[in-house]
Structures are given as structure tokens and as C-alpha cells.
Amino acid sequence: MRFKSKPFRKRWDRLRGKAPGWFLKGAKGVIHIGANNGAEWREYAEHGLNVLWVEPIPEVFAALEKNISGAKNQTAVKGLVSDISGKVVTLNISSNDGQSSSVLNLDKHAEIWPEVSYVDAIELVAETLPEIVARSGRSMDEFDILVMDTQGSELAILQGAGDLSPFRYIHTEAADFELYAGYPRLAQIDAFLSQAGFKEAHRWRFAQGPSGKCYDVTFRNHGK
Secondary structure (H helix, E strand, O other): OOOOOOOOOOHHHHHOOOOOOHHHOOOOEEEEEOOOOOOOHHHHHHOOOEEEEEEOOHHHHHHHHHHOOOOOOEEEEEOOEOOOOOOEEEEEEEOOOOOOOEOOOEOHHHHOOOOOOEEEEEEEEOEOHHHHHHHHOOOHHHOOEEEEOOOOOHHHHHHHOOOOOOOOEEEEEEEOOOOEOOOOOHHHHHHHHHHOOEEEEEEEEEEEOOOOEEEEEEEEEOOO
8 A cells, every 4th residue: 555556656765765774774573564565575584574564455465475475484464453443444445556545535645646546445343553463473572663554544553552662663654734634644643653752763755746745754762
């Protein structure tokens, strides 16, 4: 659920904008929520990381499982992560292979990507981050990096995650305008993570429209 297919820029190239894999060095594992087809699995494998991928769309999840089938210590779980366990949510499926799919309605998204629309919707039961990790059979102790690319669910995921102190870095997409209706702005995410002991370490702008900018942002845990 990201902008990876043409004409979108490949998200992993943006993520590595500061230096190749800079916040992966020395890490032990990554939880990657909004996995899509797992395009980053080789990069993670090169760093020898434990990886838990989370992807909610059944057809996309099947492609993800196929892509990581030969990867050591990489697991995929199908599900949608949010702030409230058991909450029934509607996930809108986007026309760009699901990359812009969101639980929110499109708003000013069309200012930058007018070709994207919603073509389907599915109902899912949300889980919190600790719940989905437990269901995967993995342990939170295996991971110290959280990557989110969920098109507007990022703040809800953080709010439902509980203790964020095990993470050294949290990497997320964020915007400073109403990309989707009710989209949490970068300032809101920054304020929440600041209270949890994180500070912005790097920001890379990957898109801009009349109403604002879209970023990849990495936050660092000051206690680590």
C-alpha cells in the first residue's frame, strides 16, 4: 500500500535517502506494517534481520508470501493493525495494485496522483500491534525497528501499540496536509512520538502538491 509502481517513486529508494540502509545497521529485526508485496525483503536479508511483514489485502498477501518464501527469518501475517482490538473497519482498495489503499477516504490525494481511485472495499477486524505479533508466533524481543506504510493508519497503530520503548527507530510515511480525509498530519505523529521518547532523526520529501508535502520520516528513540 505505497507508491511503488510507475509513475510512483520506489519507496525503498526514498527510505534510503540519507544513506543506504542507514537505520538498519546494527538492528536485529523489523516489523513492517503495510508490506504490499515485500519489495524490501532483499535489503532486510542483506542486513540479516528478523522480519515480520503485515499486509491486509488477500491477493497482495499471496504475492508477499511468494516473494519472501526463500528468505530466512522472514514471516508474513495477514491482518490490519489499528488502535482498537476487534474494531470492524472498511479498507478501500486502490487502483494502483492496492498501493494507496486506506481505511480513510481520498481527499487531496488527487492533487498529486489524479490517476488513483478506489475500485473495491473489504471489511476487516482490526488488531493491535502486540496482538498481531503474538498471533504471528514471533516475539517483540526480536524487533527493534518499526516501519509503517499504511496510508493514514500510522497514528492509530502507534496509539494501540502500547510500550514503544523496544524500538530504536520508527519509520513512517507522513504528510503535512489532508492527503486522505481525516489523515493524521506529521505534526500529530511527531507530538505523539515525542511523548514516547522519540525525536525526528531524518526527513525526506518525496512528493509535493498545491496543499502540502509528503515525507518519509525516521524517528529515533532517545533512550536507545
